[in-house]
Amino acid sequence: DTGVSQDPRHKITKRGQNVTFRCDPISEHNRLYWYRQTLGQGPEFLTYFQNEAQLEKSRLLSDRFSAERPKGSFSTLEIQRTEQGDSAMYLCASSGGTGTYEQYFGPGTRLTVT
Amino acid sequence: GNSVTQMEGPVTLSEEAFLTINCTYTATGYPSLFWYVQYPGEGLQLLLKATKADDKGSNKGFEATYRKETTSFHLEKGSVQVSDSAVYFCALSDRGGGSQGNLIFGKGTKLSVKP
Numbered sequence: 617d618t619g620v621s622q623d624p625r626h627k628i629t630k631r632g633q634n635v636t637f638r639c640d641p642i643s644e645h646n647r648l649y650w651y652r653q654t655l656g657q658g659p660e661f662l663t664y665f666q667n668e669a670q671l672e673k674s675r676l677l678s679d680r681f682s683a684e685r686p687k688g689s690f691s692t693l694e695i696q697r698t699e700q701g702d703s704a705m706y707l708c709a710s711s712g713g714t715g716t717y718e719q720y721f722g723p724g725t726r727l728t729v730t
Numbered sequence: 731g732n733s734v735t736q737m738e739g740p741v742t743l744s745e746e747a748f749l750t751i752n753c754t755y756t757a758t759g760y761p762s763l764f765w766y767v768q769y770p771g772e773g774l775q776l777l778l779k780a781t782k783a784d785d786k787g788s789n790k791g792f793e794a795t796y797r798k799e800t801t802s803f804h805l806e807k808g809s810v811q812v813s814d815s816a817v818y819f820c821a822l823s824d825r826g827g828g829s830q831g832n833l834i835f836g837k838g839t840k841l842s843v844k845p
Contacts, residue, residue: 618768635770640738649833651833656736656837656838658819658821658839659774659819659835659836661832661833664831664832672832672837707773707774711831717762718776718779719776719833721772721773721774
């Protein structure tokens with residue numbers, strides 16, 4: 617299966633700790649997106665990469681959040697000094713090809729901050 | 731700004747009933763429209779899409795038509811099955827106005843189909 621994968625699937629951490637999530641997109645896709653989904657809501661956009669360049673960041677992405685895609689393949693999302701409000705499902709999606717903007721999502725990483 | 735509004739759920743139907751989930755949007759450019767589905771315990775899956783006005787997206791018996799005049803993209807299915815029980819999300823991708831194609835989602839509509 618060559619779909620989008622995310623690791624870990626679940627993460628429980630204590631408030632104030634740092635966490636890092638990884639996303640591996642579909643191999644030929646050059647565009648990668650991070651979203652956050654809280655219970656009962658639709659996903660909300662966090663940030664976007666085209667190849668290794670981070671081209672757009674949502675105002676939801678506070679200074680405690682940082683994302684990288686160093687070689688234009690996998691991406692990491694780090695949250696520093698986690699807060700209880702960071703508890704959510706973090707979703708990664710990828711898309712590729714010219715004129716094709718449909719996005720394919722990974723299974724998500726569920727973060728619980730205690 | 732861009733936004734998507736979906737009918738609130740939950741929606742409960744009997745098997746073989748007709749389904750409509752309403753979705754309307756606001757966009758500054760020329761959006762593409764999508765329906766995604768999230769089955770229990772699974773990730774988001776693309777169900778169907780439409781990229782321009784009057785396009786009809788269809789998949790697995792579901793259909794939605796891009797109506798620019800009413801800014802709508804309602805999801806329909808003629809005869810639902812228990813296996814269609816899931817949360818359905820309407821979304822738009824507006825590549826105009828400087829957007830990089832990120833998706834804007836509605837809040838989702840939970841569908842439960844009873845045998």
